[in-house]
Each structure stands twice: as structure tokens, then as C-alpha cells.
Amino acid sequence: MEHEQLEFDVVFVGGGPANLAGAIHLKQLARKAGRELEVCLIEKAEAIGAHSLSGAVLDLRALAELIPDYAVRGCPLEETDLRDGVFYLTPAKQFRLPYLPPAMHNTGCAVISLSKFCAWLGTVAEELGVNIFPGFAGVEALYDASGRRVRGVRTGDKGIGKDGKPKSNHEPGVDLLAQVTVLGEGPKGSLIREIGKKLGIFSGKMPQVYETAVKEVIELPADSPFWNSPFTVIHTFGYPLGLDTKGGGFLYRMKEGRVSLGLVVGLDYEDPMLEPYREFLRFKHHPLIAGLIRGGKVLQQGAKTLAAGGWYTMPQLAADGALFVGDSASMLNVQRLKGIHT
Ligand SMILES: Cc1cc2nc3c(=O)[nH]c(=O)nc-3n(C[C@H](O)[C@H](O)[C@H](O)COP(=O)(O)OP(=O)(O)OC[C@H]3O[C@@H](n4cnc5c(N)ncnc54)[C@H](O)[C@@H]3O)c2cc1C
Structure with missing residues (x-):
């Protein structure tokens, strides 16, 4: 099956707070350095924030560093x-x-609705020029010819029937290729597990809890x-x-x-x-x-x-062509029940 190929500098897989913050920060740095970077972010939910579920008490420290004027920009805080x-x-x-x-x-923290907060971060990212594609799941990691360097992800086919067969509106998934692919799939990512097995990023670590x-x-x-x-x-x-x-x-x-x-x-x-x-x-x-x-x-x-495994379960945070962030990288501070700002 033919898969259309799209080339970016950086592809973020997952539209949770970790990747949205990462995409925003990357674009801010690029702007400061006067560089043009093609960045895209895919999220399997139909809208950014639609799969987000959390408490959530947000430690505002990282938000204040990332978007100092967050209050003026309408950041949706529920209770301060x-x-x-x-x-x-x-x-x-x-x-x-x-x-x-x-x-x-x-x-000094604030109660938020994580889904509203992510939707808002998504608008900030879009204003900075991040290409956001909701409704697209990364289903397979792509590698270069050596098989050791991550080259991007393939998104899932659209228009597949319940019997698993292509329907008349079938569209094959797209290959999103990048210099760097950032995996922020949350606590139970499927691609990070696949990459982990192939590139050994979890070796020597305790199993996740x-x-x-x-x-x-x-x-x-x-x-x-x-x-x-x-x-x-x-x-x-x-x-x-x-x-x-x-x-x-x-x-x-x-x-x-x-x-x-x-x-x-x-x-x-x-x-x-x-x-x-x-x-x-x-x-x-x-x-x-x-x-x-x-x-x-x-x-x-x-x-x-x-x-909830924390430090002892944290994988290697980078592999050739890939970075791992947020809950995918076991960054939740479980003692504080806080992972949104990490
Ligand atoms: C009930 C509960 C209460 C919590 N309370 C707090 C709290 O009070 N304060 C706090 O700081 N933290 C809290 N946390 C933890 C916090 O919610 C997480 O640490 C944080 O959401 C992690 O962000 P993330 O971006 O790594 O992952 P997630 O928020 O899980 O986002 C991952 C996103 O990636 C998408 N995705 C996954 N795989 C793919 C794929 N292959 N292709 C495309 N998209 C994909 C998912 O749909 C999801 O939108 C709580 C968690 C829970 C469950």
C-alpha cells in the first residue's frame, strides 16, 4: 500500500501537556534564534484535550516559565x-x-480541567505555527535503513470497516518523517513500547508500576x-x-x-x-x-x-532520532501526584 510522505523537522506524537509544552517551547526557541522549523503534533482524539483526564492541581511554576503572560492570554484556571x-x-x-x-x-498552584487546559495550550501552539492534527493516531514507528534510527511515525488508515477491511472511503495512513520524533503518548504508549523493545531504552530499568x-x-x-x-x-x-x-x-x-x-x-x-x-x-x-x-x-x-514508577522506571530519555517525554518517560512525581508540569 502506498503511504503519502510528509517531511517535518520535528514530529510530536500525542497531544497531552508534555508534548504541547514541548512544541511551544521549541517554536519559541526557534523564533528567538531566527530559525524556521516545521513542527507537527498528532493527537489520536478528535480534538486536543478530548482524551485528557486528570485531577488536576497544576504546579504553576513551569507554566509561568513557558508562557509568562498566561493569565492575560486566557489560560483556563478553575480555582487559585x-x-x-x-x-x-x-x-x-x-x-x-x-x-x-x-x-x-x-x-501557589491552581485547579484546572486538563482537557480545557490542553485545548488552550493547543491554540497557543497553533499561534506559534505548530501544525496540529487531531484525529490522527501514530500506529507504527518508522526507522531508517539501519533500523536503529527513528525516522518518524505512520498514522493509522482511515475508513476501515468493523470487519477490518477497507471501506469505499478508505485512505491509507500518512508517513510523517522528521529529524526528531518526540513520543509523549502518556502512561501506556504503544509506540514507545515498540521503540523500547527495538532500541532497548528500558533495559536495566525496573518494570513500570x-x-x-x-x-x-x-x-x-x-x-x-x-x-x-x-x-x-x-x-x-x-x-x-x-x-x-x-x-x-x-x-x-x-x-x-x-x-x-x-x-x-x-x-x-x-x-x-x-x-x-x-x-x-x-x-x-x-x-x-x-x-x-x-x-x-x-x-x-x-x-x-x-x-507511578518514577525514577527507577524512567527509560533512556533519548534515542537516535527520538525523544521521550511526560508520563511516557515516567516523569510523574507520584508523591505529589503531579505530572502536568514535569
Ligand atoms: C486521576 C488523575 C489525577 C491526576 N492528578 C494530577 C494533578 O492533580 N496534578 C498533576 O500535575 N498531575 C496529575 N495527574 C497526572 C497528569 O495528568 C499526567 O502526569 C499528565 O497528564 C501527563 O501528561 P502527558 O502529556 O505525558 O500524557 P497524557 O496527558 O496522557 O497525554 C497523552 C496524549 O497522547 C495521546 N496519544 C497517546 N498515544 C498516541 C498515539 N500513538 N498517537 C497519537 N496520540 C496519542 C493521548 O490521546 C493523550 O491525549 C493525574 C492523573 C490522573 C489519571
Whole structure:
């Protein structure tokens, strides 16, 4: 099958915060150096941000360095008055930690909707001249004749029937060729795994450690006790997971009467009957949480993987012709539950 070839200087695979920030920074550097760079970014979701799911408390440090005038440019922040409360939950009670562990301090951070934030970063990238192609998944890494140098990615065919056969509107995928291909596919990328096997970027590293988070955005009534809570960012540990299973809950205040509620569960649990969604429901029914969200209406729900292995699972960050960033490169700081700015 013939595949059209398009040549760029740099191709970014994945439209999450890591790659969007990378593409923006690259274009800023090129502009400063007076160089023209052809940069493209592909995202498998139909729109930038449509597959994004996070907490999310954003550490604003990196954003302030990347886009110093982010506030003027309409960066969508949900809440900036962050007051932390950390609770240990038993089945029927809660105990607030009298002090905040340093990693849990969120003063100076902001609650965001990651999907809105990524959509906004996408517009900033486009203004700088990044060619953004939503709706295109990278399905295969391309190599040069030596087989050791990454040359780009092939996007998936369009117009394939449910039976796997081409339909009348079939279009073969496109070969996006580049000097450098940046893989920012998130925690469970398929191409980085393929490249990893071929070029050995994970050799000598510990296997990745995964967690699953279930999350809802809930609209609360105007008289909800949450609006009078002294805390706008709540983290919990203990119930329903106990102390032998890694993980914990979060409840963050957002704009327009909404909150973000979620439970993160380490997938190395020993109990074969444990099911993260059921644990999330038990978490919602805990008296502390149930009291705060009573009368609310669920607007959105989703689940996502976290790559929580950190330093010991971080692959080689560059190979010939390729760079690995964000969760794909295990850059999530799991102690802080922060990976957007890393
Ligand atoms: C429930 C939850 C709560 C969290 N809370 C916080 C928090 O409060 N603060 C914080 O800083 N971090 C938080 N994190 C972590 C944070 O969301 C991630 O670290 C961050 O999103 C990683 O960014 P990324 O760009 O590496 O990957 P992602 O955000 O996963 O983006 C990857 C993108 O690449 C696309 N993609 C993947 N493969 C391909 C392909 N082959 N071709 C084309 N596109 C592809 C995906 O569709 C996706 O849009 C949380 C995570 C979860 C799940």
C-alpha cells in the first residue's frame, strides 16, 4: 500500500501537556534564534484535550516559565485559592492530619480541567505555527535503513470497516518523517513500547508500576456544605483501600459550582476481588465525602492509568532520532501526584 510522505523537522506524537509544552517551547526557541522549523503534533482524539483526564492541581511554576503572560492570554484556571486538608479515613470517621506533609502543599498552584487546559495550550501552539492534527493516531514507528534510527511515525488508515477491511472511503495512513520524533503518548504508549523493545531504552530499568484513577466532575447545589469548608483541596488516605493498598482520594473545588472527585488505586493490590470502581463508590459513601457532595449531580466520569514508577522506571530519555517525554518517560512525581508540569 502506498503511504503519502510528509517531511517535518520535528514530529510530536500525542497531544497531552508534555508534548504541547514541548512544541511551544521549541517554536519559541526557534523564533528567538531566527530559525524556521516545521513542527507537527498528532493527537489520536478528535480534538486536543478530548482524551485528557486528570485531577488536576497544576504546579504553576513551569507554566509561568513557558508562557509568562498566561493569565492575560486566557489560560483556563478553575480555582487559585487552594487551601489543603489531608484526612485519614476509617470506615465511619475522619481524622485531619495536624500538619501537611511537604509534598501535599499546594499553595501557589491552581485547579484546572486538563482537557480545557490542553485545548488552550493547543491554540497557543497553533499561534506559534505548530501544525496540529487531531484525529490522527501514530500506529507504527518508522526507522531508517539501519533500523536503529527513528525516522518518524505512520498514522493509522482511515475508513476501515468493523470487519477490518477497507471501506469505499478508505485512505491509507500518512508517513510523517522528521529529524526528531518526540513520543509523549502518556502512561501506556504503544509506540514507545515498540521503540523500547527495538532500541532497548528500558533495559536495566525496573518494570513500570501502574495505578488506576476513577474520577467524576460533580455539580454541587448552592447550599452544599462544601462551599463553607475551610479546604478547597482535600486529599484522603486509609478507607476504603486500607493501609496495605497504595492510593487515596481527592476532592478539588472548581469553577461554576463544580468539584472534581477521584480515587487513585495502585494496581499491585493483593486482594483479587478488589475493583477500583467499586472502591470509588465506597469512597463516595464515606460520611466525610457523602456529606460534602450530597445533592450533587454527576456531569462527567472517567478513568485513567497513572505510570507511578518514577525514577527507577524512567527509560533512556533519548534515542537516535527520538525523544521521550511526560508520563511516557515516567516523569510523574507520584508523591505529589503531579505530572502536568514535569
Ligand atoms: C486521576 C488523575 C489525577 C491526576 N492528578 C494530577 C494533578 O492533580 N496534578 C498533576 O500535575 N498531575 C496529575 N495527574 C497526572 C497528569 O495528568 C499526567 O502526569 C499528565 O497528564 C501527563 O501528561 P502527558 O502529556 O505525558 O500524557 P497524557 O496527558 O496522557 O497525554 C497523552 C496524549 O497522547 C495521546 N496519544 C497517546 N498515544 C498516541 C498515539 N500513538 N498517537 C497519537 N496520540 C496519542 C493521548 O490521546 C493523550 O491525549 C493525574 C492523573 C490522573 C489519571
